[in-house]
Amino acid sequence: MAERITDIGPPHFSKFLPPVIKENYGKWAYHEILEPGVLKHVSESGAEIYSVRVASPRLITTMFARELCDIADKFCGGHLRFTSRHNVEFLVSDKAQLEPLKAELASRGLPKGGTGHSITNIVHTQGWVHCHTPAIDASGIVKSVMDDLIDYFGTHSLPAQVRISLACCLNMCGAVHCSDIAICGVHRTPPKVQHEKLRHLCEIPTTIASCPTGAIRPHPDKTLKSVTVNVERCMYCGNCYTMCPAMPCFDEEKGGVALLVGGKVSNAKSAPMFSRLAVPYIPNNPPRWPEVVETIRKMLIKYTEGANKYERVGEWIERIGWEKFFEICDIPFTYQHIDDYKFQAYDTYRTSMHFKF
Amino acid sequence: MALPKDELVEYIYKMVEAAAGKKQLKAKDIEKAVLKEHPDQPRNDVKFAIKELIDGGRCVYTYFGGSFIECPRVEGAAKH
Amino acid sequence: MHKTPLLDQLESGPFPSFVKDLKRMAAKKPQVNDLLGQLERSYKEKITHWKHGGIVGVLGYGSGIIGRYSDLPDEFPGLEHFHTMRINQPSGWYYTSQALRELCDIWDEHGSGVLNMHGATGDLIFLGTRTEELEPCFEKLTAKGWDIGGSGSAMRSPSCCLGMSRCEWSCYDTMEACYQLTQEFQFDLHRPSYPYKYKLKFSGCPNDCVAAVARADMSMIGVWKDDIKIDQAAVQAYAGGELKPEGGATVYDKLDIKADVTDLCPTLCMSWDGKTLKIDNANCNHCMHCINMMPKALKPGNERGCTILLGSHAPILEGAQMSWVIVPFMKMEEPFDELKDLTYKITEWWAEHGKNRERVGELIMRMGMRAFLEAVELPPVPQSVRTPRANPFFFWHQSDFDAEAAGRKYYTTK
Numbered sequence: 001m002a003e004r005i006t007d008i009g010p011p012h013f014s015k016f017l018p019p020v021i022k023e024n025y026g027k028w029a030y031h032e033i034l035e036p037g038v039l040k041h042v043s044e045s046g047a048e049i050y051s052v053r054v055a056s057p058r059l060i061t062t063m064f065a066r067e068l069c070d071i072a073d074k075f076c077g078g079h080l081r082f083t084s085r086h087n088v089e090f091l092v093s094d095k096a097q098l099e100p101l102k103a104e105l106a107s108r109g110l111p112k113g114g115t116g117h118s119i120t121n122i123v124h125t126q127g128w129v130h131c132h133t134p135a136i137d138a139s140g141i142v143k144s145v146m147d148d149l150i151d152y153f154g155t156h157s158l159p160a161q162v163r164i165s166l167a168c169c170l171n172m173c174g175a176v177h178c179s180d181i182a183i184c185g186v187h188r189t190p191p192k193v194q195h196e197k198l199r200h201l202c203e204i205p206t207t208i209a210s211c212p213t214g215a216i217r218p219h220p221d222k223t224l225k226s227v228t229v230n231v232e233r234c235m236y237c238g239n240c241y242t243m244c245p246a247m248p249c250f251d252e253e254k255g256g257v258a259l260l261v262g263g264k265v266s267n268a269k270s271a272p273m274f275s276r277l278a279v280p281y282i283p284n285n286p287p288r289w290p291e292v293v294e295t296i297r298k299m300l301i302k303y304t305e306g307a308n309k310y311e312r313v314g315e316w317i318e319r320i321g322w323e324k325f326f327e328i329c330d331i332p333f334t335y336q337h338i339d340d341y342k343f344q345a346y347d348t349y350r351t352s353m354h355f356k357f
Numbered sequence: 358m359a360l361p362k363d364e365l366v367e368y369i370y371k372m373v374e375a376a377a378g379k380k381q382l383k384a385k386d387i388e389k390a391v392l393k394e395h396p397d398q399p400r401n402d403v404k405f406a407i408k409e410l411i412d413g414g415r416c417v418y419t420y421f422g423g424s425f426i427e428c429p430r431v432e433g434a435a436k437h
Numbered sequence: 438m439h440k441t442p443l444l445d446q447l448e449s450g451p452f453p454s455f456v457k458d459l460k461r462m463a464a465k466k467p468q469v470n471d472l473l474g475q476l477e478r479s480y481k482e483k484i485t486h487w488k489h490g491g492i493v494g495v496l497g498y499g500s501g502i503i504g505r506y507s508d509l510p511d512e513f514p515g516l517e518h519f520h521t522m523r524i525n526q527p528s529g530w531y532y533t534s535q536a537l538r539e540l541c542d543i544w545d546e547h548g549s550g551v552l553n554m555h556g557a558t559g560d561l562i563f564l565g566t567r568t569e570e571l572e573p574c575f576e577k578l579t580a581k582g583w584d585i586g587g588s589g590s591a592m593r594s595p596s597c598c599l600g601m602s603r604c605e606w607s608c609y610d611t612m613e614a615c616y617q618l619t620q621e622f623q624f625d626l627h628r629p630s631y632p633y634k635y636k637l638k639f640s641g642c643p644n645d646c647v648a649a650v651a652r653a654d655m656s657m658i659g660v661w662k663d664d665i666k667i668d669q670a671a672v673q674a675y676a677g678g679e680l681k682p683e684g685g686a687t688v689y690d691k692l693d694i695k696a697d698v699t700d701l702c703p704t705l706c707m708s709w710d711g712k713t714l715k716i717d718n719a720n721c722n723h724c725m726h727c728i729n730m731m732p733k734a735l736k737p738g739n740e741r742g743c744t745i746l747l748g749s750h751a752p753i754l755e756g757a758q759m760s761w762v763i764v765p766f767m768k769m770e771e772p773f774d775e776l777k778d779l780t781y782k783i784t785e786w787w788a789e790h791g792k793n794r795e796r797v798g799e800l801i802m803r804m805g806m807r808a809f810l811e812a813v814e815l816p817p818v819p820q821s822v823r824t825p826r827a828n829p830f831f832f833w834h835q836s837d838f839d840a841e842a843a844g845r846k847y848y849t850t851k
Binding site: 004005006007008009010011012013015016017021025026028029030031032033034035041049051055056057058059060061062063064065066068069070072073078079080081082083084086088109110111115116117123125126128129130131132133134137139140143144146147150153155156157161167170171172173174175176177178206209210212237239242245250251252253255263265266267268269270272274284286287288309310341342343344 | 443444446447450451452453454455456458459461462469472476479480481482483484485486487488489496497498505519521525526527528529530531532533534535536537538540541544545550551552553554555557564565576579580582583584594596598599601602603604605607610612616619620623624626627643644645646647648649650651652681683684685686687688689696697701703723724725726729730732733750751752753754755756757759792793794802
């Protein structure tokens with residue numbers, strides 16, 4: 001048997017760069033966006049590279065990946081890349097290939113866009129297709145929202161870029177907490193302790209330690225070798241379930257979607273911001289989650305109507321005030337909106353007279 | 358006194374074996390336990406002793422909301 | 438084929454359909470047919486049917502494989518095992534069609550043929566294979582130069598923006614830094630020995646395209662220290678409308694330099710008199726807005742490096758955190774030794790003191806910034822706080838009295 005190869009890490013990226021990128025690495029002078037989804041980068045030497053960006057569902061098959069390869073071979077000398085938001089970029093060194101590539105992409109139904117003041121692809125998690133703790137599906141909601149907002153993907157018609165992300169539970173693998181619009185799956189049922197199973201599967205001290213609010217205690221009946229949950233302290237994070245599979249918190253009827261808004265990661269103008277709770281709960285309604293789609297559209301329209309040029313969603317809301325945001329978007333303000341979780345809560349309380357009626 | 362490398366490997370294996378079903382040990386728990394008994398043991402020895410146990414298949418990494426080092430067992434979830 | 442009336446409704450519409458794609462695969466691979474069948478079931482019942490497994494892996498590694506089992510294995514036998522493999526992505530997610538096809542060949546042979554391009558941390562994700570396929574699949578991958586990424590309580594696969602490969606704003610070589618740190622930490626990436634995950638992300642400029650500030654325990658964000666470079670003729674061209682705002686990223690025809698640039702500058706350190714753009718660089722806070730607006734006229738200065746911020750993570754457990762500044766400026770040159778050393782110091786302190794599942798940002802909250810800074814030998818700097826504390830409850834250590842005796846100043850009239 002040949003010696004086992006380990007710890008080699010990923011291949012060095014230089015193996016995959018188009019020649020024009022290798023030659024002009026670190027020498028790029030400026031870029032233009034010729035049209036939504038088409039970028040042109042120009043080097044100090046005058047060399048050019050064109051990148052054509054199209055949407056991908058992220059959850060794909062090797063058949064889809066091979067099609068991308070075929071396209072890259074035909075127009076890009078085999079060169080392509082993926083973006084931090086799961087789009088695909090075809091890297092065109094020969095300008096003459098640009099129009100034929102665009103035609104090919106259109107004929108294959110791959111929407112071009114996701115640049116500039118658009119809604120680009122939704123960063124998202126696995127959902128029901130592969131995760132053990134989700135409250136919602138991921139790919140189905142992404143598909144439904146993007147179908148509805150596709151015009152914003154292929155145009156630059158928004159006041160600024162709008163980044164949407166989705167996490168299928170509170171663990172937020174998608175780290176959606178700094179997005180203009182965040183779709184977050186929420187459970188609303190405390191874990192149901194399966195005592196028989198717990199005894200064999202779980203370590204009690206670790207299970208107790210897993211709870212951020214200290215809601216889990218050893219079961220008073222020592223012979224059970226199990227735990228109890230103080231349901232009033234449970235905020236349904238599912239952390240205990242990850243540590244101990246005998247504590248599922250799923251519920252067919254009570255799981256659903258929360259929407260948070262106004263986050264950003266860029267430092268441009270304002271500092272990075274967290275997304276804040278807009279809608280605490282929308283019931284699961286597969287396959288197309290129409291209420292989620294409609295609420296996002298409604299907030300987006302109000303933003304495009306109300307925001308100044310170059311103003312991100314969070315900047316717009318800060319300027320007009322949250323009370324105005326809830327009023328304009330016709331979203332009821334509830335107990336759930338007021339933070340009462342640990343050290344961050346006080347930071348969100350208003351201690352000024354700076355609000356609007 | 359620091360243990361010679363092969364003794365250290367056995368020492369750690371026994372620790373993991375004794376903990377089975379009682380406490381899941383993280384790599385750091387093992388290191389701390391070794392250093393408590395043998396304060397002059399270089400940390401790197403512990404690191405590579407664990408590697409030897411894992412590479413030889415006598416111990417495995419597991420993940421239950423955190424990564425642990427345990428004796429091999431069959432995945433419960435693999436059945437029902 | 439399983440009947441999927443609910444999922445079928447996701448085949449229509451302009452956005453590419455994952456259902457359509459999976460259905461093509463289902464015709465070839467029975468496990469993908471089962472995947473659709475089980476997903477349909479979840480759509481009907483509004484509940485997941487996956488169980489988490491914590492034991493499977495490839496020999497020698499404790500990372501990169503996530504065990505996954507269906508809770509309906511009798512109904513969907515193809516999903517009895519359906520493990521995830523994380524493949525460490527190349528820096529900047531560049532591929533050639535040849536490399537991507539090789540990966541597809543391996544995955545078609547050893548798994549479901551379903552994948553994510555890419556996962557949340559950055560890896561290429563192979564979704565769905567059986568335990569006995571893991572080792573042969575791994576062997577084929579390494580033979581082609583690929584390796585498995587991080588998972589569990591380990592260094593996670595570092596990721597980066599495309600940096601200097603195609604962006605004029607990148608203040609350091611993000612792709613090389615990402616590659617070299619990934620190589621440096623191979624042991625810790627594959628053999629989980631930390632309290633919990635540790636993510637590194639490299640962004641070339643304060644626009645932070647990989648969301649380093651929100652998604653990485655340690656965020657390296659490019660920045661410059663000297664003056665923004667101005668091409669006044671190009672500024673004129675923006676003012677006159679020959680060049681489009683943000684290089685064409687908007688629907689606006691023309692940039693109003695006062696209203697759109699200088700008035701929106703957060704420190705109001707710019708002025709425009711209709712002819713010349715002036716920047717008071719000493720007061721610039723490197724937000725990137727003006728540079729974003731006029732990519733052909735303005736550029737980051739020449740003295741480039743990065744700011745290191747620490748501590749971000751998603752809400753579990755103590756509520757979401759963004760990374761905060763610990764090193765305002767670090768030169769980023771190969772072989773990145775300063776960054777490697779600092780990473781070792783931080784992970785060692787955290788591994789020593791952190792509880793299971795405690796991220797480094799949470800540990801600092803629990804033990805205090807001072808304990809952290811002293812342990813990793815960083816000085817206190819004003820850049821790391823938005824404001825100093827407002828309460829009088831500060832601590833004094835013997836070392837402070839010693840420093841005082843040795844002549845430390847708390848203020849100076851100079």
